[in-house]
Every structure is written in C-alpha cells, then in structure tokens.
Amino acid sequence: MTGAQGRQFIRDCLPHGPGMCLLEAVLAWSDAHVVCRAREGGDNPLATEGGRLRAVHAVEYAAQATAVHGVLCGGDAARPGVIASVRSLRWVRSRLAGGAREVRCNRVLGQANAVVYDFELQDAAGPAVSGRVAVAFPEEA
Template sequence: MPTPPSHLQQADIARRIPHQGLMCLLDAVTAWDDSHIVCRAGSHRVPDNPLRAQGRLGAACGVEFAAQAMAVHGALLAEREAQAGSAAPRVGYLASVRSVNLHVQRLDTIAADLTVTAERLLGDANHILYHFRLEAGPHLLLEGRVAIVLDAAMLRQAIGSAQVPGESL
C-alpha cells in the first residue's frame, strides 16, 4: 500500500469519509501531518448545498465542514498506521462541540473559498480532541473544539444497553 498522499482532491476525500455526492463538502486537502490538516472548500456557495435551510447556509454549518476535515485526517493517519502494521482504521463519532465562536452569520454569502483547518490537540485509544478554524482569506469565520469518540460500540459495551450519545434509536 503506498504512502497516503500529501494532497487530495474531492474524489480522494469521498473515498475516505462516509459522506458522498453533495454532502462531501470539501474540495481538497492541501496539507496534513500528524497533528494538522488544511482543507479547501467552495461548496458553501453551491445553491443546492444540502445543509442550506430556506436558501441560507448558517455559519454553524461550518462545524460539519470541520468534522469532515477531521474524518479525512483520521483516515489518512489510519492508512499510514496500517502500512506500518498497526490496527485497522476505527470509526469516529462526534461526541461534543465546545467553545464555538461564530464571527459571521452566514457562509453562503462568502465569495472566497473556505480554508478549513483542524489541529489534533490530544488523543488516546478512544478519544480525540481537535481545535478547528474556518477562514476565508484573512478573515476568521468560526472556530471551536470538537471531541471525537472512537469505536462507539466499545462505549456501548462499557455502559451496557443504554443508548450511545449521538446514536439513533
């Protein structure tokens, strides 16, 4: 298996995340390393963006752009680990979003491409904490932190038959 590429286009991203078609919001990965990923997106301008409500794309939807960047980052790290003979890739679930600061109300009115940056602050075998930023040119649009839980099935075993947070009934 070859080393994961340093740059990816949308088709490469779609192969690595669960979202397809219009719901794959990122256009490219422009850089990544062990603790960072930088992506580019223009889908916030698309009139049929699936996150739009009443023709508008609220700034809070930027969290989904960031979550997709984190998912790609996790997939790239897992690919590299698999090449080294480590464990298979694990499914991650967004567990919480904190300290979100919205500096704009809408994303669909932003003419420039979005730069989506995620930084892995810490993590262990079951949890990861990321800080994210969405920018357009020199302008910060939103930022916050996201906690990811890996392999929620393991969480279910730990808490018994109770519902796993974020899981549908």
C-alpha cells in the first residue's frame, strides 16, 4: 500500500506532545515496511550544539516511524511503548547532515507486546544510520 499521510495524522499516532513529533509525512507503506520524511527546521527538540543532531538521534526517528506503521496496519493510535533495545547500530558520521531526512523501517517481528524493526535513516549527505530497534508495549494496569 502506498499513500502519503501528513503531520497531523502522525501526531495522532504518537503518545508524545506535538513538539516532539519528528516526522513530517508518510511517503509509502505496506504491511511489512514504512517510509517517512522527517521534519526539517531548527526547532527540533533533539538538536544540540548549534542545531545539529547526533547520529544516535536516528533511533528516535525510527521508533516514531514504527509507531506510525503500527497504526497504519490497524493498531491503536498513541499506544505507549518503550524502546526496549537497539542493536547493530551503525553510522557513517557522528552528526546528521542538515536538510531532508528519510527513515525506512522494515518489520522483522510483530507481536501483541513487542515489535522489532530494521531501520535506515538517510539525510542530505546519503545513508547516515542503520540498526535494529525493538519496542515493547507494557501491559496496562
């Protein structure tokens, strides 16, 4: 399936406040993957040292994309989850380049209480960060 979804849809998928939403649009998706464009601009809440982002921040981009993918595949919007693990994290450079960013996530495992995705973030300079993120969904009390 394809079809763009905008920022308001993405905000509704995330359990954070709107200021923490790092994604701008869903560019494509299927039951197995999602591709999102990240928001640009100097108001990024993760930015440090003159508005730059560290490569490790790609993990949060990926986690947000997985949340959006879960909703697109029929899950509950704004379902709270926690990043349970990050594995095989590789980056080309320690800081992300400015400009457009795109995050691609491929689901490896999907269960009621956890999901695992391989991800890659590309920025204006090309492939920047890749890895695997696991998100756990704690049982509600």
